[in-house]
Amino acid sequence: MSGRRRLARWGALGPAELIPQARLSGPMPWVIAIMIALTVIAAAAGLALRNAAHTAKAELSGGITVQIVEPAAESRARQAEAAARRLAALPGVSGVRIVPPEELDRLVSPWLGPEASDADAVPVPALIDARVGGAVTPARLAELRRGLRDVAPSARVDAQSSWLAPVFGAIGSLQWLAVALIALLGVATSAAVLLAARTALGSNRETIEIVHLLGGTDAQIARIFQRSIGLDAAVGGATGLALGAAAILLLARQLAGLGAGLATGGSLGWLDWLVLALVPVAGVGVAMLTARLTVIRALRKML
Amino acid sequence: MTQGGAGEIVQFDNVGLRYGTDREVLTDVSFTLFPGSFYFLTGASGAGKTSLLKLLYLAQRPSRGMIRLFGTDAITLPRDRLPAFRRRLGVVFQDFRLVSHLSAFDNVALPLRVAGMPQKELEKPVSDMLDWVGLADRMHSRPATLSGGEQQRVAIARAVIGRPDLLVADEPTGNVDPDMALKLLRLFEALNRLGTTVVVATHDVHLLRKVPESLIMRLDKGKLADPTGALRYPPRREAPPT
Numbered sequence: 419m420s421g422r423r424r425l426a427r428w429g430a431l432g433p434a435e436l437i438p439q440a441r442l443s444g445p446m447p448w449v450i451a452i453m454i455a456l457t458v459i460a461a462a463a464g465l466a467l468r469n470a471a472h473t474a475k476a477e478l479s480g481g482i483t484v485q486i487v488e489p490a491a492e493s494r495a496r497q498a499e500a501a502a503r504r505l506a507a508l509p510g511v512s513g514v515r516i517v518p519p520e521e522l523d524r525l526v527s528p529w530l531g532p533e534a535s536d537a538d539a540v541p542v543p544a545l546i547d548a549r550v551g552g553a554v555t556p557a558r559l560a561e562l563r564r565g566l567r568d569v570a571p572s573a574r575v576d577a578q579s580s581w582l583a584p585v586f587g588a589i590g591s592l593q594w595l596a597v598a599l600i601a602l603l604g605v606a607t608s609a610a611v612l613l614a615a616r617t618a619l620g621s622n623r624e625t626i627e628i629v630h631l632l633g634g635t636d637a638q639i640a641r642i643f644q645r646s647i648g649l650d651a652a653v654g655g656a657t658g659l660a661l662g663a664a665a666i667l668l669l670a671r672q673l674a675g676l677g678a679g680l681a682t683g684g685s686l687g688w689l690d691w692l693v694l695a696l697v698p699v700a701g702v703g704v705a706m707l708t709a710r711l712t713v714i715r716a717l718r719k720m721l
Numbered sequence: 722m723t724q725g726g727a728g729e730i731v732q733f734d735n736v737g738l739r740y741g742t743d744r745e746v747l748t749d750v751s752f753t754l755f756p757g758s759f760y761f762l763t764g765a766s767g768a769g770k771t772s773l774l775k776l777l778y779l780a781q782r783p784s785r786g787m788i789r790l791f792g793t794d795a796i797t798l799p800r801d802r803l804p805a806f807r808r809r810l811g812v813v814f815q816d817f818r819l820v821s822h823l824s825a826f827d828n829v830a831l832p833l834r835v836a837g838m839p840q841k842e843l844e845k846p847v848s849d850m851l852d853w854v855g856l857a858d859r860m861h862s863r864p865a866t867l868s869g870g871e872q873q874r875v876a877i878a879r880a881v882i883g884r885p886d887l888l889v890a891d892e893p894t895g896n897v898d899p900d901m902a903l904k905l906l907r908l909f910e911a912l913n914r915l916g917t918t919v920v921v922a923t924h925d926v927h928l929l930r931k932v933p934e935s936l937i938m939r940l941d942k943g944k945l946a947d948p949t950g951a952l953r954y955p956p957r958r959e960a961p962p963t
């Protein structure tokens with residue numbers, strides 16, 4: 419054989435042969451499994467929050483509420499009727515509905531008690547639900563208020579989405595928190611792989627020196643470690659995905675039992691599950707890249 | 722000034738080596754090796770034989786002086802070009818340096834696999850080589866289960882399997898019986914006849930007489946004895962046909 423033979427890839431000598439593998443008996447796959455499981459859960463939480471916000475926004479967009487805040491019951495009812503008629507006549511306004519008093523009583527009774535149905539004891543404003551075409555901007559609201567002023571002077575017009583603005587703000591913050599958690603877990607995974615690669619380099623130093631002296635290149639040696647850690651990451655990633663998915667499904671079942679609008683609106687679609695399935699793939703990629711860079715950097719210190 | 726230029730396979734010129742801040746273990750070592758030559762490197766323990774071999778097989782850079790290997794300055798050789806040079810070398814380490822979790826077969830096959838030879842192509846030469854060194858029945862054994870002599874033969878088989886241009890052997894017959902020592906020496910000679918330059922470090926004076934056409938390099942306290950200058954300025958030799 420000529421020594422001038424091109425620098426080629428390893429032949430049949432796989433990484434498992436040159437570097438003894440610990441596989442599941444070692445800590446690396448389990449560390450990666452935990453990291454991936456936590457990342458999957460954080461990503462699922464972020465996606466569910468996004469879905470919940472989208473669902474709520476879709477339900478509330480275009481919705482307005484008109485309150486007739488009038489202590490006199492007769493005047494309140496008259497103004498409500500007039501406002502409903504005026505709203506229905508306005509262009510772009512649809513679905514005008516006076517919320518029945520029984521429904522109002524049911525809504526406020528948890529706070530005010532059964533006496534809430536006594537109109538004289540606690541004057542509850544009359545409510546009108548309506549939908550307007552397009553976005554409910556402050557200008558549009560002002561226009562609606564002007565339109566109602568002469569028939570219902572006690573009317574207060576609000577966009578329904580404004581009630582949930584603080585909730586949407588909190589959801590946005592939680593989504594950023596999920597992104598930050600995912601980034602931190604990515605960094606932690608890289609750090610774990612870096613330590614594992616350094617340990618493997620240390621314990622296989624003798625073999626590496628021999629392969630170097632036989633003409634092995636840095637890239638060949640790095641590829642062996644890269645594959646080895648890639649396999650560990652794949653095993654850990656699959657386990658982590660399974661653990662994470664099980665936790666998500668369990669939580670989803672419990673939230674479904676609540677029957678609350680926001681909770682059910684935050685269910686995951688198939689695209690979301692696809693994104694979650696890509697988490698271990700990304701984990702394997704990060705692990706292999708970290709291993710390669712760590713090993714190449716360490717090898718460059720050797721002759 | 723050093724003679725030479727084209728043709729020499731190794732050229733050392735006033736090479737010095739020290740580890741850390743200790744005294745020099747090699748001092749002003751100068752010699753030239755031409756293709757197809759056979760050298761014995763002798764000297765007492767601690768004379769610097771292993772250090773000189775380390776410089777030859779590119780495991781160490783000198784502290785000073787000039788080394789040319791295969792016509793290229795080995796001192797300033799970039800790291801990424803070292804593997805291509807190392808693949809032209811065969812090395813028998815004094816401590817064998819076999820990969821402990823690989824079988825004898827896989828250890829011998831290692832240089833071929835590093836060079837990218839497919840499994841199918843390497844099976845026969847590796848088996849033949851192990852057969853030749855008398856280890857056909859131990860090819861699946863791991864080094865820990867082999868005797869010192871058997872490990873040494875695996876190390877030699879690994880060093881010569883790639884038909885190197887330069888074979889460097891550090892006490893290659895130290896752990897084998899006289900018959901096997903002679904057999905291994907014949908292997909080195911056969912390679913030498915095919916054009917491989919051979920450098921064998923040994924204590925065994927009997928071995929020196931077995932290869933009459935060999936040249937002796939004697940190290941004494943890190944200095945190469947060369948009273949006639951024949952090592953530094955050797956007569957040119959025609960490389961044998963390969």
